[in-house]
Every structure is written in C-alpha cells, then in structure tokens.
Amino acid sequence: MWSLLPKSNFFRSILLFLTFSISANLSLFADEDIFLEVRSSLESRVKKVVLKNGIRLLMMKREGSPTVAVYTKFLVGSSDETPEIAGTAHLLEHMLFKGTKNIGVTNYEKEKIYLEQIRVWGKRLDSYRLQERELIQKGEPVPEKLITDKNVLEARFKSLLELHRKFVVSNEDSYIYDKNGGTGFNAYTTNDVTNYQILLPSNRLEIWAKLESDRLKDPILREYYTERDVVLEERRMRVENQGMGILREKFLSAAFEKHAYGMPVIGFESNLPFLDIDKTEDFFRKKYRPHNMAIGIVGDVDFSQTESLVRKYFENIPDGESPKPQNVAESFDHETRRVSVKHSSGPMKVMSWLTPASPHPDRPVLELIDAILSQGETGRLYKRLVLRDKLAQRVSCWTGEPGERYANLFAVYVTNVRGADPDKIESAILEEIESLKKEAVSEEELLKIKNQIVGDYIRGLNSNSKLADVLTYYELVAGDWTEIFDDYSRLDRVTPGDIMRVTQKYFSPRNLTVGDLTNSEGEKK
Incomplete structure (x- = not known):
C-alpha cells in the first residue's frame, strides 16, 4: 500500500491508513485538504465528554461486532510515589479487585468487625517486625520479649485472617463479567498510569458501569496483608530471580538519582512488607480522583445512551484537590x-x-x-x-x-x-x-x-x-x-x-x- 501513495506526503499515508482501518469512506482530496478531511472523519467517530467532576469520557463508534472495549485509566503510577511508599500504586491495582461493600463479601456488616481488627493487629505486627529487622540490620541483639510478642501476635493474626475468610467471595466481579459475556478483565500499572480493562457485549455496558463506579466509590482493602505478600512474591519472581529484572532496577536507579522514575513500579523488597494500609487508602483518595481519570469506550456504542449511562453512575463521584507536583528534575549533565x-x-x-x-x-x-x-x-x-x-x-x-x-x-x-x-x-x-x-x-x-x-x-x-x-x-x-x-x-x-x-x-x-x-x-x- 505504501508504494501506491505519494512519497512527498508521508502524513497522508498514516491518515489514510488510519481512516481505512476504522471503516471510514473517504475520497482522495488534494494534498492540502487531506489532513483536515481525515481528522474531521475521525473526530466524527470519537466523541469526548467531560463530566462535571472532571472525568473525561471518550467514545468511538466502530462497526463490525456488537461489543465494546472499555478502558478506565488513571494518571497514577509509581512516579507519583515517594521511596517510603514505593509500590503503592501497583498494590492498589491488586486491591481494587478485592471488592466493595457490595461485591466480594457475603455480609459486609459482619465482616466490618473483622476488618477493623485486622487493620489494628496488622499495623501492630508490622511494627514488631520492623523493630526486629532494624535491630538485626544494626547487628544488635533482638530482645526475647520482642520475639515472643511478635510470635504470639503472628499466631493470633493468622487465626483472625482465617475467621475473616469465611466472609470473602473471591473474584466475584470476574464471575459477574464472565456470566455477562465479558472477556479480558485485567489491569496494569506503569510509571505513569494505572489501567483497568474489559471487553463486553454492548448491551451489557451497564454491568460495567455498576461494578466500576462501585469500585471507585466504596473500595474495601479486603485481604490487604495477604495480597501484600502476593506482591512481594511477584517481585521475587519478576525481579530478584531474573538478571534482567535486577539490572533494569539498578540501572534506572543510577540514571534517575533524583526523579521518581528511578523507583521500580512493583516497589522495593525493603519496603513492600511494610506498606501501611492507612497510607495506601490515603494514596487512593488523593490520586484516584476524577480529574486524573479517563474512560475509553470503543465499539458498538451509542453516544447519547452511553453518555447518559456514564453520567448516571460516575458523575456523582467527588473530586479532590489537586496535589502539588513532587518530582524534581533530573540532570542532563553528569559524569558517565x-x-x-x-x-x-x-x-x-x-x-x-x-x-x-x-x-x-x-x-x-x-x-x-x-x-x-x-x-x-x-x-x-x-x-x-x-x-x-x-x-x-x-x-x-x-x-x-x-x-x-x-x-x-x-x-x-x-x-x-x-x-x-x-x-x-x-x-x-x-x-x-x-x-x-x-x-x-x-x-x-x-x-x-x-x-x-x-x-x-x-x-x-x-x-x-x-x-x-x-x-x-x-x-x-x-x-x-x-x-x-x-x-x-x-x-x-x-x-x-x-x-x-x-x-x-x-x-x-x-x-x-x-x-x-x-x-x-x-x-x-
């Protein structure tokens, strides 16, 4: 195809290719007109709506299948962290699959009692473990009482987690999506963004709206301490057990001595076991705000109906204050x-x-x-x-x-x-x-x-x-x-x-x- 297009107009090539890829019919205009014509054609298929709370909704009409791909993205990643909370954005991605007051639980009112105790005992156990580690790192003896208290608390905490598990309905959101024809339910976290995605029949879009708006309004950091251990094990597999993982982590740390890009998305081995649940919730409230959020819906979509649906479920999510940028500039001038x-x-x-x-x-x-x-x-x-x-x-x-x-x-x-x-x-x-x-x-x-x-x-x-x-x-x-x-x-x-x-x-x-x-x-x- 490229050989049939004018070599003097490279941009014409991409625009025509992109236009044909979305099934738009376009006649060949003069070179000076092609840019505006194709851009207009694409923009007619993409509608952008900004909700009152700042959420940006992008809808693109694309024929061929009675399905829609829905991507919910947040301008939140590891570059928004400090070294003390490194890995929080990625851990939150895991936690938002754990359900809400309505999903992932048999009886939230009864579960709530256990969640409160898990939070208190978990923070206390972290404190004991941190004290023990700091003493060992300093080469100082660990008091027998600290060891005993920690071991007793660990046993009680384990029992508490087992009692709580009877209220948990694992992967209920995934089950609901599966029952409604959903596929590809997943998420990812990078240095810059966090993304949640699903492919659904277009007549099941309201299922997505109910589940995802509920996830943002009433997230419950259910199984926080066990999931934190899962992420730690994930780090061992992806980083510590792979030479490439270790090299890239050390290399980025050297290249970015000041900037947060020097921190790994998954967090450090030293701080992951002690990520604080209260600070994780605070990170969610500050970063998962509507002004940091964009929803993309592409496929068999009716603009008017979809906009009404998204407004109904998402527009009442309150927006917070925009935090001040925390990143410092990295130097372009330094020794190798x-x-x-x-x-x-x-x-x-x-x-x-x-x-x-x-x-x-x-x-x-x-x-x-x-x-x-x-x-x-x-x-x-x-x-x-x-x-x-x-x-x-x-x-x-x-x-x-x-x-x-x-x-x-x-x-x-x-x-x-x-x-x-x-x-x-x-x-x-x-x-x-x-x-x-x-x-x-x-x-x-x-x-x-x-x-x-x-x-x-x-x-x-x-x-x-x-x-x-x-x-x-x-x-x-x-x-x-x-x-x-x-x-x-x-x-x-x-x-x-x-x-x-x-x-x-x-x-x-x-x-x-x-x-x-x-x-x-x-x-x-």
Missing part, C-alpha cells in the same frame, strides 16, 4: 554513570541518555533515531552487532524508558553473545551513534523508516481494545487524545538535519548511563 549486576542469567548491556518529555519538538526525532538504530533486521545496530560483528543475539531501543510524563531515557538494550567483549559492544554502539552525528541519513532511508513506524503502529490499532487504550493514554499523558494527529504531523516534518542535530545534542558522554549484567564470577560474558 555505570552499574554492574552479577547474576547467573545474561549477559546483557544497557546504555541510555536522558531526553525531554513530550510534547518537546525533539521527541519525534528521537523516535526516528530509535527506528534507524533498531527497526527489525534493517536497523543499524542489528546489522552491526548481530549480523556483522556477532557480538549480540538481540538489540532493541526504547524511547521513553521508563515513562513519558517526565524527562526519560533513550535506552539501548543488548543481549550479548556469551563470551563477547562488552567493551566492544559499547564501542560499536557509540560508533553508530557518532555516525548519525556526522553523516546525514538519506531522504530515502528516512522515508522508509517513517513508513515502518506508522505501519507498525497502525497495525497495532486494529482492535477496539488497542484503540481504547491509546485514546485514554493520549488523553491523560498528552493532555488530549487529538495529540495523536500532532504526533505524526511532527514526525512527518523531521529532516536528516534534525537527526544530526538531536543526536549531537543528547548523545553525550556527560549524559550517559551504562549497565552490565555479568555472571556470578564477575566476567562480563
């Missing part, structure tokens, strides 16, 4: 930072440079540099490290590591060939970077890369779920879903000179962080 991690898996290397957040004009240039270096088997780093020098098994770039709300990293991740010299890998990467600084990319190569980026992106949008995800993400992180258009308009305008300028500007030794994964003997194998 290096970390090395020993683990039986590997070996790997990661290199990164700090870059500005969107909507900075250099962002689309960085996206293109990413693609030039790592787009499939034609990427320069792949051809150099994998095909020619046989130093790597895989290589990839990541623009926007680990998030996009704040200044972030342009990162290069390499899976080394065992026995390969990591210094040669680093030198090869730096040489390819230098070539972009000194030699202009050809117009032909740049056009090819632009088309590849758009093709890959649009192919990923060929589902209601992906569209709902993207619409809500742009609405929250970029400030408006229509920034999708501006993103690709800016991409189209990038020139070979821009590639040279931006590479020279950011890819400096005084803006570099390097991480190596080595074996247990220390050899960077």
